[in-house]
Amino acid sequence: MLGRVKCAVAGFMGGIMAGGSSGGGCNPGSELPMKFPYMRPEFLGLSPDEIECSADHTTRPIVILRETRRLPWATGYAEVINAGKSALNEDQACCELVIARRRPMSYCPPSTPSKTPTAKRRNSLPNGEGLGLRLDHSKLGEDSEGLVFHYWALFDGHAGWGAAVVASRLMQHHIACQLQAVIEILRNLSSLPPTVLGEEPDTNPYLQGNPPGPHRSLTRAASLRGASGAPDSPCNTPPPPRFYTEKKIQHESLVIGAIENAFKEMDAQIEREKQVFHITGGCTALTVVYLLGKLYVGNAGDSRAIIIRSNEIIPMSTEFTPESERQRLQFLGFMQPHLLGNEFTHLEFPRRVQRKEVGKRMLYRDFTMNGWAYKTIEEEDLKFPLIYGEGKKARVLATIGVTRGLGDHDLKVHDSNIYIKPFLSCCPEVKVYDLAQCEHGADDVLVMATDGLWDVLSNQEVAESVTTFLANYDPDDLHRYTMAAQDLVMRARGVLRDRGWRITNERLGSGDDISAFIIPLMYGNHQP
Amino acid sequence: MAYAYLFKYIIIGDTGVGKSCLLLQFTDKRFQPVHDLTIGVEFGARMITIDGKQIKLQIWDTAGQESFRSITRSYYRGAAGALLVYDITRRDTFNHLTTWLEDARQHSNSNMVIMLIGNKSDLESRREVKKEEGEAFAREHGLIFMETSAKTASNVEEAFINTAKEIYEKIQEGVFDINNEVRHTSLCFSFLLKPLHSSSVPVFPLFLLSVVFQQCVWFATLPLS
Numbered sequence: 001m002l003g004r005v006k007c008a009v010a011g012f013m014g015g016i017m018a019g020g021s022s023g024g025g026c027n028p029g030s031e032l033p034m035k036f037p038y039m040r041p042e043f044l045g046l047s048p049d050e051i052e053c054s055a056d057h058t059t060r061p062i063v064i065l066r067e068t069r070r071l072p073w074a075t076g077y078a079e080v081i082n083a084g085k086s087a088l089n090e091d092q093a094c095c096e097l098v099i100a101r102r103r104p105m106s107y108c109p110p111s112t113p114s115k116t117p118t119a120k121r122r123n124s125l126p127n128g129e130g131l132g133l134r135l136d137h138s139k140l141g142e143d144s145e146g147l148v149f150h151y152w153a154l155f156d157g158h159a160g161w162g163a164a165v166v167a168s169r170l171m172q173h174h175i176a177c178q179l180q181a182v183i184e185i186l187r188n189l190s191s192l193p194p195t196v197l198g199e200e201p202d203t204n205p206y207l208q209g210n211p212p213g214p215h216r217s218l219t220r221a222a223s224l225r226g227a228s229g230a231p232d233s234p235c236n237t238p239p240p241p242r243f244y245t246e247k248k249i250q251h252e253s254l255v256i257g258a259i260e261n262a263f264k265e266m267d268a269q270i271e272r273e274k275q276v277f278h279i280t281g282g283c284t285a286l287t288v289v290y291l292l293g294k295l296y297v298g299n300a301g302d303s304r305a306i307i308i309r310s311n312e313i314i315p316m317s318t319e320f321t322p323e324s325e326r327q328r329l330q331f332l333g334f335m336q337p338h339l340l341g342n343e344f345t346h347l348e349f350p351r352r353v354q355r356k357e358v359g360k361r362m363l364y365r366d367f368t369m370n371g372w373a374y375k376t377i378e379e380e381d382l383k384f385p386l387i388y389g390e391g392k393k394a395r396v397l398a399t400i401g402v403t404r405g406l407g408d409h410d411l412k413v414h415d416s417n418i419y420i421k422p423f424l425s426c427c428p429e430v431k432v433y434d435l436a437q438c439e440h441g442a443d444d445v446l447v448m449a450t451d452g453l454w455d456v457l458s459n460q461e462v463a464e465s466v467t468t469f470l471a472n473y474d475p476d477d478l479h480r481y482t483m484a485a486q487d488l489v490m491r492a493r494g495v496l497r498d499r500g501w502r503i504t505n506e507r508l509g510s511g512d513d514i515s516a517f518i519i520p521l522m523y524g525n526h527q528p
Numbered sequence: 529m530a531y532a533y534l535f536k537y538i539i540i541g542d543t544g545v546g547k548s549c550l551l552l553q554f555t556d557k558r559f560q561p562v563h564d565l566t567i568g569v570e571f572g573a574r575m576i577t578i579d580g581k582q583i584k585l586q587i588w589d590t591a592g593q594e595s596f597r598s599i600t601r602s603y604y605r606g607a608a609g610a611l612l613v614y615d616i617t618r619r620d621t622f623n624h625l626t627t628w629l630e631d632a633r634q635h636s637n638s639n640m641v642i643m644l645i646g647n648k649s650d651l652e653s654r655r656e657v658k659k660e661e662g663e664a665f666a667r668e669h670g671l672i673f674m675e676t677s678a679k680t681a682s683n684v685e686e687a688f689i690n691t692a693k694e695i696y697e698k699i700q701e702g703v704f705d706i707n708n709e710v711r712h713t714s715l716c717f718s719f720l721l722k723p724l725h726s727s728s729v730p731v732f733p734l735f736l737l738s739v740v741f742q743q744c745v746w747f748a749t750l751p752l753s
Contacts, residue, residue, distance in 0.1 A: 049573035053586055059605045061571075061588070067564040479567065486568055490599055 035277035036165045040079075041093040043071060057084040058496070062489050065482045071095045072150050076481025076518040078489040082452075083501060083511035090157035091450050091515040092168035092283070100179035101146035147183050150290035150524075151175065152517050154303050156450040158400070160280025163270055163407030167283055174265045175289060178258035186251055186292065193249050255291055256430040259298045267406045267426035274409055282408030285428065286317065286448055288517075290524055293436050295446065298428035300404035305448040307433060307521070308463045309440065315459065316431050316446065320404035322387045322394040329396060329403065329423050330367035333386045341418035344397060345383040352388075353381050386423075392455065396423050404428070440521040443470040445481065452514035453492045456503060465491055466518065481518040489514050531575060531584040535695055536606050537688070538636075540628055541613035542621040543592030546647040549678035550613065551589045554688050559679050566591045569603055576689055578696050585692060597631070604636035608704070609643065609691040614662075616646045616675065617654040622661065629669060639704055642671045643691045650677040 040046050044063060046054065054063045064078045065071060072095065081089040151172045157164030179186070185193045263285065270279060284301020297305050299317035307314040318324065326348065333339060333346030340346065348365050350372075361374040364381075375381075389395050396403060397413050397420055404425045411420040433446075447462055457465070469487050473480045494501045494509025501509030539547045548563050548570065555572040572587040588607070590600040604610075610632055614621040625644070632642060646662045659675055666673035672690060676683040698704045 049586075050571040053571035053573070053588065056606070059603055061569050061603060062599065064568045066570075067567055483567070486599070495602055496605065 032276065032278040035162070035273055035279055036169055038088055038161055039092075039165060040089065041077070041095075041168070043069060043077070043093075043095055045069060055081050055088060057081060060493055060496075060501075062486050062493065064486045065479075067479060070478065072097055073520055073523040074478045074481055075152065075520070076479075076483065076485040077516070078482065078485035079515040080452075080489050080493050080513070082513045085511065086161075086513075088161050089513045090161045090164055090281075090283075091452070091513040092155040092157065092161070092164040093515050093517070094151065094153045094168045094172060095517065096151050096172055097148060098151050098172045098176050099146050099148050100176040100183060102180070102183050147179060147186060147291065149175075149179070151287065152448065152519060153285065153287040154448055154450055154515055154517065155283040155285050155406075156301060156303055156452075156513070156515075157283040158281055158402070159408070159411065162278065162280035164281070164283035166270055166273070166279055167266055167285055167406050170269065171262065171266050171285065171287060174262035174269070175259055175287070177265070178262045179255070179291075182254045182258065186254060189251060189292075193251060193254055195246060195249075251292075252294060252296075252432050255289070255294075255296055256432070259287065259289060259296055259430050260427060263298065263300055263406070263426050263428045270407045271409045279407065282405050282411065282424070284402055284405040284450075286450075287428070288446065288448060288519070290435075293434065293524070295433040295435060295524070296430055297433070297446075297448075298430045300406070300426055300428040302402045302451045302454075303449065304451070304454045305446060306459050306462070307444075307446050308466055309438075309444045309521070311463070311467060313459050313463050314433070316433060318429060319451075320402065320425070320429075322389070322396045322401065322403055323391070325403040325425075326387050327367045327370075328425075329386060332423060334367055336422070339418070339422050340383075340386060340397075341413070341416060343383060343413070343416065343418065344386045345381055346386050347381060348385055348387055349381070352385070353377055355382060358382070396420065400424070435521060435524040440525055442475050442520060442522055443467060444521045445470075445484075446519040446521060447488070447516065448519070449488075449516035450512070450514060452510045452512035453488065453516055455512060456492050456494075456507065456510045457488075461491075462488065481520055485516045485518045488516055488518070530582060532581040533583045533696075533699075535583060535585050535608045535692055537585055537587045537609045537611060537691065538603055538607040539587065539589045539611045539613060540600070540632060541592055541611075541645075542615070542618075542624050542628075545592065545613045545615040545618070545621050546678045547592060547611075547613050548589050550611070550645070550647060550676065550684060550687070551587055553678045553681050553684045555587070557681070559681070561679075565593075568596065568599060574688075576692060578689070578692055581696075583692055583696070585688060587688075601631060601635050604632060604640075607636055607640055608695045609641045610636065611643050611645055611687065611691065612671070613645045613647050614657070615648050616657045616659075616662075617648050617651050619656040622646075622657045622665075625665060639698060641691055641694045641698065642669075643687055643694075644669075644671040644673045645687055646673075646675040647678060649675040649682060650680050 038051075040051055040054065040063070044065065046063070054061055060080050060083065062078055062080045065076065071077065075095055077093065077095070079089065079091060079093070153168065153171055155164040155167045155171075182193070266285075273279060284303050285298070286301065286303035286305060287298045288305065289296040289298070295316075297316040299305065300320065302319040302321055303317070304319060305316040307316055322329065330346045330348070333344070337346075346367065350363050353362065358377050358379060358381075360377055362377050362381075363372045364375045365372050384398060387394065387396060388398060392401065395401055397418060399411065399413050399420050400408070403423065404427065406426055408424055409421050412418060413420065445466060447466060453462070465488055466484050469484045470480060473483060477483075491503060492510045492514050494503035501511060503509045539551060541547055543565070548566050549559060551570075551572045552563075553559055555574050566589060568591055570589045572589060574585050574587075576583050576585060588603050590596070590603060612625065612628055612632065614625060616622075629642070632640070644662060644666045646657060646659065662675065663673050665671075672694060674683050674687045674690070676687050678684060695704070
């Protein structure tokens with residue numbers, strides 16, 4: 001009964017969004033079935049009624065992790081819906097323990113991505129619920145079947161919730177698939193990743209003194225480096241002569257590469273599945289992977305992650321916006337002018353050029369510049385600038401304010417045939433944080449949140465608020481990080497007064513969807 | 529699930545008086561002796577019938593602890609009814625009613641119907657607050673009053689439904705501004721309208737949408753006829 005209601009609600013909401021997100025009019029795509037129904041993060045365990053309550057735009061309840069539920073590492077989570085800009089909360093979140101198995105997983109795409117069939121099956125991965133602190137960390141990361149990694153992610157949807165929901169359900173599996181291909185190499189930290197796989201079976205004498213570990217996948221190239229590179233190498237035989245130099249690739253680069261390719265695969269899957277399912281809009285993606293003692297923060301979009309460690313702030317991501325990516329976008333417009341559809345110019349001017357100014361000299365900048373110079377205005381310069389607006393109002397092709405993310409495959413400039421997607425990148429920037437570099441206390445945390453939070457609170461304000469909150473909260477209460485997240489979201493949302501949502505000092509609160517994870521770092525210190 | 533009205537309730541009162549248990553008894557018809565502390569807010573919903581009309585109750589169950597007060601205060605908005613709960617076996621929870629009432633009156637609409645509930649009536653042997661005291665407090669402050677037991681389900685149904693009846697009467701009398709306190713939804717489009725209703729001008733989208741809808745139907749049928 002409840003299930004049926006849920007479907008009905010989801011169906012209806014999907015129907016609404018189908019009309020609303022396509023800018024009105026009839027969307028033929030809306031007749032397709034949905035890949036996934038609308039939902040809130042699985043770990044919240046909300047019923048359809050609760051989801052309906054949580055979508056109250058006037059009261060904007062802050063929804064937090066229930067007391068009976070635990071996330072890995074006692075992670076805290078809180079979210080709030082927007083003040084009315086979209087009917088549903090377009091942020092999505094995921095937090096799971098994921099196993100990358102040694103054997104290929106059924107849902108992994110084959111190695112030729114272009115011919116990948118639709119992933120049909122979700123495998124039953126553990127969701128980490130109830131595992132929280134009771135996990136034996138000495139064994140974590142070394143599941144006999146493969147590698148276990150911790151995973152947290154936020155997706156901020158736009159022009160519909162479809163892409164964000166799909167990404168929040170599937171991204172972790174893409175990361176697992178990519179890692180699966182390099183499990184053996186990642187587990188063998190004693191020697192660098194081989195340049196060429198399977199060149200020669202492991203019969204190499206140079207390696208015999210190395211610490212235990214599976215050597216089978218090693219190649220001669222890796223053995224050579226191990227022998228010549230490591231000062232504590234136990235072998236006495238001089239390495240055989242080499243006739244070329246070779247780049248040394250570290251293990252963590254393989255994890256970074258896996259995450260980058262997972263983003264690409266995720267984006268490709270959304271594009272493919274749009275043919276058969278109704279998937280609206282696009283989304284940003286911010287993922288955190290904890291694997292073998294290190295945190296890997298991958299970001300494509302304008303969400304943000306920072307580490308707060310004994311009052312020090314360490315930024316773990318940078319935002320990708322029309323302003324921060326101006327030169328990449330301008331260069332693309334310059335190289336591929338057809339993408340601008342004869343309506344936009346890749347040059348930037350401080351304001352729109354007026355017809356009467358043709359022939360005068362005006363400030364401009366090109367993709368080669370950070371500074372400004374004067375040029376004589378030509379007819380061509382009257383076109384609308386590719387990048388226009390400042391700060392949060394900056395837009396690419398007068399349409400979108402974020403330049404990396406997933407989805408948006410059929411997003412076009414209003415009333416034109418100009419596609420936005422070529423200017424968007426799904427490639428994340430991955431930053432690495434080695435948890436072993438120092439011991440972390442109970443108040444050292446990683447805060448990740450969607451732009452709803454960062455639009456109104458600075459890193460400094462977030463750090464102060466979290467640090468103060470945690471310092472005054474029972475250190476043994478496992479819910480302290482959720483309480484801190486609730487406090488943080490409350491600070492960014494503010495209180496509804498006569499003139500809208502207000503935060504401290506009468507500043508304007510965030511009217512956007514806000515979602516935040518607070519991840520304590522001390523649980524990552526006891527790595528295998 | 530179509531409904532004619534959607535009433536939002538908020539349950540308030542000291543921690544441990546049985547707010548969440550009342551909600552669980554009303555929505556799920558069961559009692560959970562050991563209930564986890566509510567942190568922040570939890571939600572429940574149930575459909576009831578008054579005067580032959582389907583009414584959906586959307587119930588916001590708040591945390592009673594002092595530390596949550598600033599957050600729960602923001603949840604009064606839009607509530608048509610409030611259940612103010614105390615525990616008949618703990619006098620202090622009765623003594624705090626004035627503070628709760630002040631909070632409620634300050635942060636909610638003046639027309640909000642408040643039901644005062646003395647909970648745990650099954651624990652007669654440990655009673656610290658007489659029923660007459662509850663009645664007197666309710667009379668003095670213009671509240672409805674009931675003693676309930678979330679454990680035995682005594683009066684739980686009545687508490688929620690009587691509050692709804694009171695709200696319904698106020699609507700009939702025109703006391704309630706239907707656009708602000710309660711949401712009236714045309715039967716078959718209740719889900720559809722819900723999101724629009726939550727906006728700051730709830731009535732206009734409804735009219736606009738119904739107008740648009742009628743036009744659509746009209747235009748759609750025109751070529752066929």
